[in-house]
Amino acid sequence: MSNPLFEKFLAALLDTLAMVGVSGMVAVALGLPLALLLVMTAPGGLLHAPRFHRVASVMVDGMRATPFIIMMVLMIPVTRWLVGSAVGVAAAIVPLTISITPYFARIAEVSLREVDKGLIEAAQAMGCERRHIVLHVLLAEALPGIAAAVTITLVALFNLSAMAGVLGAGGLGDLAIRYGFDRYEPLIMAAVVLLLFVLVTGTQLAGDRLVSRLRRYR
Numbered sequence: 604m605s606n607p608l609f610e611k612f613l614a615a616l617l618d619t620l621a622m623v624g625v626s627g628m629v630a631v632a633l634g635l636p637l638a639l640l641l642v643m644t645a646p647g648g649l650l651h652a653p654r655f656h657r658v659a660s661v662m663v664d665g666m667r668a669t670p671f672i673i674m675m676v677l678m679i680p681v682t683r684w685l686v687g688s689a690v691g692v693a694a695a696i697v698p699l700t701i702s703i704t705p706y707f708a709r710i711a712e713v714s715l716r717e718v719d720k721g722l723i724e725a726a727q728a729m730g731c732e733r734r735h736i737v738l739h740v741l742l743a744e745a746l747p748g749i750a751a752a753v754t755i756t757l758v759a760l761f762n763l764s765a766m767a768g769v770l771g772a773g774g775l776g777d778l779a780i781r782y783g784f785d786r787y788e789p790l791i792m793a794a795v796v797l798l799l800f801v802l803v804t805g806t807q808l809a810g811d812r813l814v815s816r817l818r819r820y821r
Contacts, residue, residue: 608791611778616798618692619774622767623760626699630760631753634704637663638711639737649723649733663705671763674698675770695772699763707756714748715741747817754810758803765799775799 641659644652669677678698679689686693718741726736742749768776775795783792 608782611782612794612798615773615775615778615795619761619764619776619802621692622695622699622764622772622774623757625696626703626760626764627753627757629696629700630704630707630756633700634707634756635711635749637704637708638715639741641708641712642715642741643737649736663708666701666705667709669702671698671702671766672769674702675767675772690770690772692773695764695767695770695774699760699767702763703756703760706759707752710752710755711745711749714745714752717748718744747814750810750814750817754807754814757806757810761799761803761806765795 637659641656641663642648643650644656644659646653646656648656675695675698678701682694682697683689685697688694722740722744723736726740731739764772764774765776765779768774768778768780775798779792779795782788783795
């Protein structure tokens with residue numbers, strides 16, 4: 604591999620890591636409160652607001668049902684307003700975050716729902732405030748599941764970031780399209796696929812190990 608090509612691979616890798624890292628952090632920061640809200644407003648939840656819950660659920664599912672490519676196109680005006688451009692790494696982070704946040708929220712919601720209701724009722728019987736129940740019961744008990752949700756989300760983001768390369772987002776997907784597909788260089792395409800495989804596998808293994816430790820010390 605020539606030195607200029609190696610530099611292109613390195614730059615594409617860094618772009619992909621930036622897209623996945625920033626989008627993942629923002630998705631967790633927004634998606635976890637959303638998951639808590641969905642759980643707490645459900646019938647029988649701590650807030651018990653079934654109408655709000657139904658509306659929020661429909662909105663979340665609607666966003667999840669929108670294909671990522673369509674989401675990227677729909678978000679072009681918003682992306683331009685936020686970052687000043689519709690192409691590049693910074694521009695890709697906006698639709699990536701919007702697409703993956705409801706995805707993460709739903710997975711985290713499942714983990715939060717699996718918390719033993721007896722623990723919540725016991726905390727309520729002891730007079731614990733709602734915020735203490737959320738922090739020390741819901742989140743504490745669901746932490747391994749939330750860590751697994753973060754892992755699944757990051758793996759999904761690697762796939763989405765590669766797809767974003769079709770619309771000029773940069774990263775490994777863009778490298779595969781411009782140099783592997785357009786110029787018909789299968790070795791470059793294979794190298795991109797192999798690198799994405801290593802990234803996804805490494806992320807999954809690290810996430811599985813973290814989940815195992817959290818379950819051990821819970």
